[in-house]
Amino acid sequence: MPWAGETPAEGDKVEGTPEGRRVVITGIGVVAPGGIGRKQYWELLTAGRTATRTISLFDASPFRSRVAAECDFDPLAAGLSRRQIRQWDRTTQFAVVAGREALEDSGILGQTAPYRTGVMMGTACGSTMSLDSEYALVSDEGKSWQVDEFHGSPYLYDYFVPSSMAAELAWIVEAEGPVGVVSTGCTSGVDVLGHSADLIREGQADVILTGASDAAISPITVACFDAIKATTARNDAPETASRPFDRTRNGFVLGEGCAVFVLEELEHARLRDAHIYAEVSGHASRCNAYSMTGLNDQGLEMADAITAALDMARFDPAVIDYVNAHGSATKQNDRHETDALKRSLGSHAYDIPVSSIKSMIGHSLGAVGALETAACAMALEHAVVPPTANLTEPDPDCDLDYVPLTAREHKVDAILSVASGFGGFQSALVLNKPERRAV
Structure with missing residues (x-):
């Protein structure tokens, strides 16, 4: 298989599966x-x-x-x-x-x-x-x-x-x-x-x-x-x-x-002995085909995107150590996302920290998913989960562990990051330490 600087010869096989190229x-x-x-x-x-x-x-x-x-x-x-x-x-x-x-x-x-x-x-x-x-x-x-x-x-x-x-x-x-x-x-x-x-x-x-x-x-x-x-x-x-x-x-x-x-x-x-922050092991995107700004009840499309991303990574939901939430601070999104996490992760959703860094850096629209990925990569690096700032009066309908106010030291080997967008887009990304994934 050709690597950097080499020209593929006729007949050379370039692996196209996740198992072949991580x-x-x-x-x-x-x-x-x-x-x-x-x-x-x-x-x-x-x-x-x-x-x-x-x-x-x-x-x-x-x-x-x-x-x-x-x-x-x-x-x-x-x-x-x-x-x-x-x-x-x-x-x-x-x-x-x-x-x-x-x-x-x-x-x-x-x-x-x-x-x-x-x-x-x-x-x-x-x-x-x-x-x-x-x-x-x-x-x-x-x-x-x-x-x-x-x-x-x-x-x-x-x-x-x-x-x-x-x-x-x-x-x-x-x-x-x-x-x-x-x-x-x-x-x-x-x-x-x-x-x-x-x-x-x-x-x-x-x-x-x-x-x-x-x-x-x-x-x-x-x-x-x-x-x-x-x-x-x-x-x-x-x-x-x-x-x-x-x-x-x-x-x-x-x-x-x-x-x-x-x-x-x-x-x-x-x-080349590069420093590795994280592996990108799973991604999926869905659309609700429902409304430019509205969300269906129960978080079905986000839940399906999460399940598909986990399947691509070959991870059971119980492997996830932290969820970087979309957490936009709108009434409907936060409840929709909470339901989606419960639906896709099951009872494990109650056992892991979930937080939204939008509480600190706002919502930079298309850029925020990348900024959140940077935070996830560094959470893997440092074994620290960023907090949800300004969370002083929890919504009873949002009843997961949202890491209020203060960062938390926590063993993190695999992370789920989710995103929601106008037009009905729902996406999920799975990051992990390479040694966590045995494929």
Whole structure:
């Protein structure tokens, strides 16, 4: 079987099954609210600190919800040039900075052939902030229906096409293998990891730089969620506004951020003595085909996605040591998710810790699944479960162990992470220590 740098000969067999090619995480990069870089991010989560605050990126005073989890991101300090800052939307800036950190962490550069290297990125909203600001510019703040294109940015096409973000990362890593974007709303960050792992299992690549990025704290996004009252109006207490599984929760807090990973075929990683954070052993996605924003009772589709992901990993539910919850802090989602975990994990759902880091970093839409995966990988690394901040009045209908307020030392060998998104998308991802899986 050919490995990095080798050209497959005619007749060579490339294993395409999960048994033949296993996939691991060997590098992590993060841009998150409250922490630029994976170390600061992990410190924030384990300290139980919240990064939610009053919106400062624009004047949010006319809006119903005026709180968000913003990244304290200085692109110049992060190593970007003024030309790159001018050219790239904030979403792409996050992706490049996190991507560079992941590549440095893994030490992979120069150790794989370009045609065996790919890039896959997830996003829900793409270059929303630049499109929003450019429209305001060419329309004279919305006063003119006939826009003046001469005032627009020369990079407007890049803002319009989300694949431009993946292309920028491909040039950095010199990837000539599969390059693309997955956009499935708020499950994008989970689904892109599952898709990337499948590409490696199928033999399409040995290494894939993958993750998700969203920076959509803009007037148009806030207005959209205001219209359906999905976000919290707890503007007088922004630090505690995100309250997953709490009786007093009243909507999610919008966030932004990015996490990028180096995914590698397991033997490829072992041959170069790479540090391995986790194995990506199972993924599944379902759709309820029911409503753009509503959820069916009992969590049937999420439960089915969890069961399918566990089956792919060849794990019994009792193997799972921790569940990273979607935990958006909306009334219906938290109850729906609780029911789904009970349905899929059975009585074991009551025996393991479950927590939502959205209580600390908000809901960064398509990016949050990747940020949660980074937290899961580090939970495996450090045997610590992040808490659910702001959980002081538990909802009686949400009766699992949600790790309130304080991080917990806990033996963690296998993790389930779940995601739910508008459109009815329900996804599940299984991570574990490679030695935990005997296939």
